[in-house]
Amino acid sequence: MIPANTLSVLMQIQPTIQRFARMLSSVLQLEVEIVDDALCRVAGTGAYGKSLGRKLNADSRLLRYVLETKKEKVVTHSRFDPLCEGCTSKDNCKEKAFLGTPVIYQDQCVGVISLIAVTHEQQEHINDNLHEFSDYVRHVSSIFVAKLLDDQSGNDNIRKIFSTMIENMDQGVLVVGEDNQVKFANQTALKVLGAMQGNMIGKTIHFRPLTFERNFTHGHMQHVVSFDDKSELIIGQLHSIQDQQLFLMAFHQSHSSSTVTPAQDEPQIEHLVGECRPMRQLKKLISRIAPSPSSVLIVGESGTGKEVVARAIHQLSDRKSKPFIAINCAAIPEQLLESELFGYVKGAFTGASANGKTGLIQAANHGTLFLDEIGDMPLTLQAKLLRAIESREIQPVGASHPVPVDIRIISATNQNLDQFIADGKFREDLYYRLNVIPLRLPPLRERQDDIELLIHYFLHLHTRRLDLVYPGVAPEVISLLKRYRWPGNLRELSNLIEYLINVVPSGEVIDVSLLPPNLISSGKLPERDMASVTVLSAQRDDDGVTGLEEMEKQMIREALSRYSNKKQAADELGIGIATLYRKIKKYELLSA
Template sequence: MQRSRSKSVLMKIQPIILKFTKMLSSVLHLEVEIVDASLIRVAGTGPYEHSLGECLTSNTHLLRYVIDNKKEKMVIQSHSDPLCQNCDSRGTCTEKAFLGVPIIIGEECIGVISLLAVNFEQQKVIKQNVQMLCDYIRHISALFVSKIIETSDKEIASNPALNSLIKNMDQGVLMLNKDDTIALSNRAAQRLLGLTEADISALQVTLSSLTPKDNVECGFKQYLIKFKEQQILITGQLHPIQDLRLFLMAFHQSHSNIAEPQSFDSPDIHQLIGNSKPMHTLKQLITRIAPGNSSVLISGESGTGKEVVARAIHRLSKRCNQSFIAINCAAIPEQLLESELFGYIKGAFTGASAQGKIGLLQAANGGTLFLDEIGDMPMMLQAKLLRVIESREVMPIGANKPQPLDIRIISATHQNLQNYIAQGNFREDLYYRLNVIPLMLAPLRERKSDIELLMHFFLNLHSQRMENCYPGMTQEVIAILNNYQWPGNVRELGNLMEYLVNIVPSGEVIERDLLPPHLCARKDLPSGERAPTATAAQPEPAGKSNIEIMEKQLIEEAVLRLGNKKLAAEELGIGVATIYRKIKKYELHSG
């Protein structure tokens, strides 16, 4: 047998296991052997009480099966089992029966508890009490796991080598207990959070990802850290370690303090990002109206997230387990909209499907129907929709009998429907039926404090979707985006973040040069800077190498000729971020 070189988790609690082993053997009148995942004998009785701490090299087929498959194995006639056929010790084996139960932590098998019969009386005990023995051994296994986790947590929190490593890391690190209090931190983390070592000790914090999906494999993500009266955005990775959590902060941080809502806490509706006063008011209203059945009319500029709000209302309603059907009234031709909404029976008109068609109103029965851009619905269909709302039944095209209907209607528009009513383009009676509960969404320019939260949310979202590292961004870029007016609202911001995630090289930071030109227009430039303009070539300063001069000329010529930095980068065989850095380095006027 070989002596183990490293101490397994089972070996760390060997004294406890030895006591349980002797107790099991005396109570069950069976032999007991406990090994770890490396087949090191941790404890045993009778023929198995020798060579503790050594690795088994023979008669291990059954143990290996339990470890590899992470499931129980029972053998009543040892020599006749297929696993015993290839055993080198088959001729000398004294085992009559075997019952092995894996010890599992998480997804890993860390060892095996086995009951063994070395005579016919013990074989009879196993054969007649298989279920009882299995249940009992599973209970013992769970006790071992509980003791291991308790011991490991204490060792982790008090490990001097780990403490010294964390304290001396340049990277910010927090270690959180299961009650979310800080067990350990280093100076880098304290500096980022603006706290002293005395302030941060045993401080309770709330750590939440800006994106619900928890996946550290895709690199760093943005987390919102809340403590006392503060909220701070930090880029990092969260790693669970038993009952502890280790939070590793990225070297580059594009974080900042996020203002608390001006009144009491907003409801947690994770699809609606923002802490501004308009968002706080909206979230409060949504939580109040969602459980009811009254019609809701959502108004707001294009791109403000009207469908996101509609889906949030549905998810918080009593209809959340039923269908949410969305239709854009402006995107479907007028001649098709009626059949889409109301459906039809077979033979209703020339070209109708032989099976007929279930309309979206019927498809949403029991659930929610979302009518986007309701202002573009034709007048004729407005009359039919009004009848549906009033009668709570729908008449498919060509049918002679209405169908009962139980739906909640949420509609949305970016238009002023009262002006449409005055112009004769929208029915006033339908407007009042749809506008039972009005919701007005503020444009992004009126909730500036939410811009940074939203940009990080979308960066996280698109980075994970494309399996890219979270890029982060400079404070200059954040300032530019905060000063921009966002005519396309949240949709424009989301599209911009997707564009930036696509073009920023992996592992690099989003800088000003990567932003589209219209974001860096003269009115948005910080004071003292000017927009780049084309000028005559300047003589090269002395001291530059021939290679640098040639590189500068190649880049300048390619950019001027192609009029596009991305195309120039592709032609020169370099990255987009690289060409921007070179333009900045050589002070090129790229137009």
């Protein structure tokens, strides 16, 4: 241990810094380590909470780099960074990502605050929020030591520091107790909610996520945030920490200003995303017909999500614990479709499996059979399927005795079966057996009110899947996409969003200049919109800067000339301070 008379400035207030490290760790859901300028561990959480007061070994290269250069160090994949080359502890290193920030006091680097990921989930958490965490910890370090050393006014000091830091975050922050009452809201959150501090503390608030993907429960998603008699659509992350909830609003709030009326009495069906009137009516109908064993025929254009609806019906039925078997009648060759559907017995035909094969209808026994593209089923098989539905039994190919089955059939098509019947391509009697309960899925062009919701749904889905940062979306882009005709429906929108998150700079806003040329030139956007997008996309100067970028650069330059305070300039521009710094660097406005 270090003698008391040689304690560093950080070690002198070690208990307070340790409490701070624990609070920081619980908020950011990462491990925290704080060392002083002698590489002595002052505070830490998890494995880093051990050996406090002891000097770290010589292989603490990342921490040493921050101390010596007084610069931030980011490592998203530890052990692969050049600084880790030759480290004797490399093979046993448990760290997966590292963000270290120097603590400057009186122009000297007196220590390092580091955020550390030791699990894959924490690694994703750092990668998803890298810019926000970097700006946040940098701000922490700027006030951290000064506040603690200059004003050690008692045990409550750490809470004052904590409140000051959150209050100055560019992200909106809400802390809600187990009784759903607001305990804390910073100014950014109040601004987003259109509320005042005095009116918000103690108010009952509810969060309803508009995304139901269980595999993507982490990360940004849209929430209906309800309080008093109003509701707001807010993009953010909801974390449960002990008996409290922490709602971190996204850096970019790119939704429209209109509020959302929560449908408390309407069913919320997982994966079936939509709040427009046709979708609400559809969800109500699905919840009513799901318990019935009657056949359902889903009609809708390609890409409207017919299988999603079929699975929703199955999940809401009494058969949800039984198999859901889906088969695309257009994807299986006609000569194989019969054996796939009905199965066959040993030796039924040349090349048959020695053990025979159970058909998909039999595999769906007591469950649900989903027949997609039913209009492509050959007439001979239509007759056999009709007999199976009427007799509730099937006869595998080559079998001498039928096999009883209990299935619910849900079929789907994007074709006009009435015309198929008139042309002799589809059996009328089978049509009436399948069309007991008809469901029509609206095309995306009839769901304009859902476009923005779906944009953020797919942003959430693809950024998590591809491990990319959740971007903002310019209002002009949302406006253009609402007027697009969407011939490919949801599938086309999903593909477009995946394209955009791959081309947008990390953490930036998707603007019209990033829309793919084929969408702009397709003629499906209004002419005036196409003209503006084409001109802005086409106008590039000798340095390859688009007209939009030049306009943005000029606006930032003018805002910086009017304000000496960059926070005020960012507020006028409608962007966060972190984005402003990135834009300054991008456009080389470093002297501003």
